[in-house]
Amino acid sequence: MKTIKYTGLAIFLIGLTIFTASIFLGSFGMSQKELDTYISEKNYKSEIIKQELSSAIVDKELNIFEFSSVVRDAFKTSNNYYDKLIAKYNAEKNWKKKGEQYKYKIFGKPHTLSYEIAKKSGKGIIKENSGLLWFLTFGLGIIGALLFILPNLILLGKPGIKNDHIYQNSATNRGLIAWLVLVYLVVFYLLLYFMPDYVVNWTYILDPISKALNGGNASQWFVYGFLYCTIMIVMGVRMYIKYRHNKYQIVRTTSVLFFQIVFAFLIPEIMTSLNMPGYDFKNAFPLDYDFFFEWNLKSLTESGAIGIFILVWGTLLTLVIVPIMVYFFGKRWYCSWVCGCGGLAETLGDPYRQHSNKSLNAWKLERWLIHAVLVFSLVMTIVTLYCYFSGASSFIGIKSQWIKDTYSFLIGAWFAGVIGTGFYPIFGNRVWCRFGCPLAAYLGLVQRFKSRFRITTNGGQCISCGNCSTYCEQGIDVRAYAQKGENIVRSSCVGCGICSAVCPRGVLKLENGPEAGRINPTEILLGNDVDLMQLVNKK
Numbered sequence: 155m156k157t158i159k160y161t162g163l164a165i166f167l168i169g170l171t172i173f174t175a176s177i178f179l180g181s182f183g184m185s186q187k188e189l190d191t192y193i194s195e196k197n198y199k200s201e202i203i204k205q206e207l208s209s210a211i212v213d214k215e216l217n218i219f220e221f222s223s224v225v226r227d228a229f230k231t232s233n234n235y236y237d238k239l240i241a242k243y244n245a246e247k248n249w250k251k252k253g254e255q256y257k258y259k260i261f262g263k264p265h266t267l268s269y270e271i272a273k274k275s276g277k278g279i280i281k282e283n284s285g286l287l288w289f290l291t292f293g294l295g296i297i298g299a300l301l302f303i304l305p306n307l308i309l310l311g312k313p314g315i316k317n318d319h320i321y322q323n324s325a326t327n328r329g330l331i332a333w334l335v336l337v338y339l340v341v342f343y344l345l346l347y348f349m350p351d352y353v354v355n356w357t358y359i360l361d362p363i364s365k366a367l368n369g370g371n372a373s374q375w376f377v378y379g380f381l382y383c384t385i386m387i388v389m390g391v392r393m394y395i396k397y398r399h400n401k402y403q404i405v406r407t408t409s410v411l412f413f414q415i416v417f418a419f420l421i422p423e424i425m426t427s428l429n430m431p432g433y434d435f436k437n438a439f440p441l442d443y444d445f446f447f448e449w450n451l452k453s454l455t456e457s458g459a460i461g462i463f464i465l466v467w468g469t470l471l472t473l474v475i476v477p478i479m480v481y482f483f484g485k486r487w488y489c490s491w492v493c494g495c496g497g498l499a500e501t502l503g504d505p506y507r508q509h510s511n512k513s514l515n516a517w518k519l520e521r522w523l524i525h526a527v528l529v530f531s532l533v534m535t536i537v538t539l540y541c542y543f544s545g546a547s548s549f550i551g552i553k554s555q556w557i558k559d560t561y562s563f564l565i566g567a568w569f570a571g572v573i574g575t576g577f578y579p580i581f582g583n584r585v586w587c588r589f590g591c592p593l594a595a596y597l598g599l600v601q602r603f604k605s606r607f608r609i610t611t612n613g614g615q616c617i618s619c620g621n622c623s624t625y626c627e628q629g630i631d632v633r634a635y636a637q638k639g640e641n642i643v644r645s646s647c648v649g650c651g652i653c654s655a656v657c658p659r660g661v662l663k664l665e666n667g668p669e670a671g672r673i674n675p676t677e678i679l680l681g682n683d684v685d686l687m688q689l690v691n692k693k
Contacts, residue, residue, distance in 0.1 A: 155305040162301025169294030176287060176355045180278030182221035183214040184271075192274055200258040203232040211275065218272065222351045225271055226264040233259055269351035273371065280355045287359045292384060299388045306395045313399040315656055317508075317625070325579075326505050332579035340576035347567045350374040367423040368432075379419050382498065386414055389501035396504075400655045402664075406490055410497030418494045431457050433464050436492050439472045440531040441593035443566060447558060448542050476593075477600050483666060484607025485597035486649020493593075495586060498575065499627070500650065503583020507627040507652065510582035516629055520589050520646065527565060528595040534561050565590065584627040588646060598645030606666045607649065613639030615659045622653035622662060636661050638676040 184192070189212055193204055206228035211221065236255045243252035260267065280287055310316045325331040345353050357364075357372040360380055364372035372380075390411050397403035413436050422432035431453050439445045445468050454461035479487045489496045534557045541547060541554040548554060574586025587594050601607060613636060622632035628646045632653045635642045642662075654662040 155309050158305050159302050159309075162298045162303075164298070165294050166298025166302060169291055169296075169298055172287075173291035173295065173356075176280055176291065176359070177353060178217065180218075180276055180280045180355060181215040182218060182272055182275040182277070183211050183216060184275050186212050188274070192271060196270075198260060200232045200236070200260065202235050202258075203228060203260060206231050207271075211271075215277075218352055218354060221272060221275065222265065222268045222349075225268040225351075229260055229264060229267050265349045265351050269354060269374070272351045272354045273357065276354060276358060281358045284359050284362055288362075291359060296384065296388060300391065303388070303392045303395065306392070310395065315397060315400065317656070320505075320508060326508075328509065328580055332506075335579045336576060339578070340572055343567075343572040343576055346374055346378055347571055353377070364423075367420070368426040370426075376423075379423075382494070383415050383419050386411055386497055386501045389504070393501055393504060397655065400651075402651050403655060406651065407500065409491040410493070410500060413492045414494045414497045425460075430460050431464065433468075434494075435464075435467065437494075438476055438488070438593055439468060440528065440535070440596065441493075441495070441591060442468070443531055443534070443561060443592070444558075446535050446538055446542075448538065448554075451542060476597065477604075480597050480600040480607075481605050482607075484605050484647070484649050485594065485601045486607065486647075486651075486664070488597060489587060489594060489648035490650045495570070495574070495591065496584075496648065499578075499583040499587060502575075503578045503627075506578045506580075506583045508582070508624050509580060510584060510588070510627050510629040512623060512626070512629050512631050520629065523589045524591065524595040524598075527569070527590050528592040530561060530565065531592040534558060565592075582627060582629075584648070587648065588628050594646075594648075601647070602643060602645035604669075605643075606669060606672070607643075608665055608667070608672050609635075609642035609647065609649075609653070610663045610665050611636040611639055611641065612661050612663075613637055615661045617659055619658060621656040621658070625652050625656050627652070632662065639674075640676050641672060641674050643673055 184207075186208065189204075189207055193207075198204070207225065210224035210228050216224070236258045240252055240255045243249075243255065321327045323329070325335070353374060356377045357374060360372040360377055363380065364370060364376050368376075390407050393407045394404060397407070417436045418434045422434055426432040434442070444450055451465070454465045457464075476488065490500065533552070537549040537552050537554050537557050540549040546554075569590040570586050574590060577585050582588075609632075616633070616636040618633060618637060620633050622636060623630070623634075626632050627650060628644075628648060630642065630644055630647060630653075632642065649664055651664055654664060
C-alpha cells in the first residue's frame with residue numbers, strides 16, 4: 155500500500171510540475187490584420203497604441219514574460235503621450251482640447267490589459283493541444299492524489315479518527331514541505347489576482363470545458379473556479395476516508411461539495427451561457443462584498459426579471475434568511491455546510507487545522523480584526539449606495555471608487571486569497587474565516603447573543619487529553635470549557651464538530667436547544683469566600 159501511495163505522490167508531482175511549467179511554454183504575437191481587428195473590437199481611438207503594439211508584437215514570437223513587458227510598455231507610452239497633452243492644454247486653459255484627449259486614454263490595470271491581448275495572441279503546444287495538456291496537468295494531478303489517498307482505507311486500520319505522527323511530519327508540522335506549499339500557494343494567488351497575463355496558458359487548457367459550460371473561452375477566474383472544485387473533490391475523498399466512521403462529518407463534507415460545485419460553479423456558468431448575470435445564490439453579503447457595487451446594481455437592474463430577483467434574493471438572504479438560520483442552527487449552517495471558503499478550509503486545509511493559535515493574544519486580535527473588517531465593509535457599502543443613488547462621487551469626504559478599490563485590494567485579494575488560503579500550512583486552515591471574513595463576524599454576533607446553538611460539555615467525563623483544543627480550527631481552547639462543564643457559545647465557533655469527533659470520551663455534543671440555560675458560566679469556589687448553602691438556595 156505504501157508503494158501505491160509513493161507512486162501516487164510521484165504522479166501528482168509530475169502533473170503539478172507540468173502545470174507550473176506550462177506557464178513558460180508557447181509563443182505570443184499577432185499579425186497586423188489580427189492587431190487591427192483587436193484594436194477595432196476594443197474601440198481604442200489612440201493612434202499611439204496602434205503604433206506601439208505594431209512595433210512590439212506584430213510578426214513576433216515572444217514568451218509570455220517578454221510579451222507582457224512590451225505590451226504594458228506600449229499602453230504606458232500611449233497614456234503618457236496623452237497625459238502630456240492634457241497637462242499642456244490645461245496650462246493653456248484650452249478646456250475643449252483638454253477634454254478631447256481623455257477619449258484616447260486606455261484605462262485598466264496593466265496586467266489585465268496585457269492578459270486580454272495575450273489571450274488572443276497565443277500559439278503553440280498549449281493552445282493547440284488543450285486536451286493532452288489537461289490530462290498531463292489536471293489528469294495526472296487527480297490520479298496521483300487519489301492513488302496517494304485511497305490506500306488510507308486500509309492503512310488507517312480500525313474505526314476511529316487517526317492523526318498519528320502529525321507532529322512528526324514535515325508537511326503537517328511547519329517543516330520544509332509546509333513552507334514550500336505556502337510559497338507555492340502564495341505565488342499562485344499573486345499571479346491569479348495581480349498578474350493574470352502570466353498564467354494565460356492555464357486558461358487555454360480549460361477553454362474546451364469553459365465553452366461547453368458558458369459558451370466562451372476560459373478566464374483566469376474560470377481556471378480558479380475549476381481548480382477550486384477539483385481540489386475540494388479530491389480532498390473531499392480524503393475527508394470521507396479519514397472521517398468515514400463519523401456520520402456528521404460525512405454529511406457535512408457532502409454538503410459543502412454540493413454547494414460549491416453546483417451553486418458556486420455550475421449554476422453561474424450556465425446562467426452566463428443563457429445571457430443572464432452569473433450569480434452564486436448562496437453567497438451572502440458582506441462576504442459577497444461587491445453585491446452593492448454600482449456596476450453590479452446596474453447589471454442586475456438591466457437584466458430584467460432575473461436581475462431583480464437576484465437583487466431581492468441577495469438582500470433577503472443577508473437581512474432575513476441568514477439571521478433566522480443562525481438563530482436555529484448557529485453559524486455552522488453556513489460556515490461549515492454551505493460556504494465555499496469554509497469548504498476549501500475543511501478539505502484542503504484539514505491537515506493543518508492543528509496550527510490555529512489558541513493564545514489569549516490571538517483571541518484579542520481576532521475580535522478586533524474581524525469586526526474591523528465588518529465595519530470597513532459596511533462603511534464601503536453605505537458610501538457606495540449613497541453615491542449610486544445621489545450621483546455624487548464621495549460621501550462625507552470618502553470617495554466611492556477609492557474605498558471600493560482599497561477594500562478589493564486589501565480584503566478581497568490579499569486577506570481572503572493570498573493570506574487566507576496561502577498561509578494554511580503555517581497558521582491553520584481558517585485564517586480568513588477566523589480573522590477576516592465579515593460575514594463570519596456578522597453570523598458570530600447573532601450566534602453569540604441570539605441563537606439556540608451550543609456545544610454542551612460533560613465535565614465529569616473529561617480526561618484533559620487536549621484533542622479538542624488541538625484540532626479546533628478556530629483557536630478555541632475547548633478543553634478549558636470541557637473541564638468546567640461549561641457550554642461553548644463562542645461567536646467564532648463554526649460548528650465543524652471536529653472537537654466532538656476526536657474526543658475519546660464523548661464529552662462534547664453539538665446541540666440546538668432552548669435559549670434558557672444556553673450560557674452557563676461556572677463559578678470557581680475558593681475557601682470560605684462563598685456560603686455554599688446560600689448559593690444552592692439562590693439557584
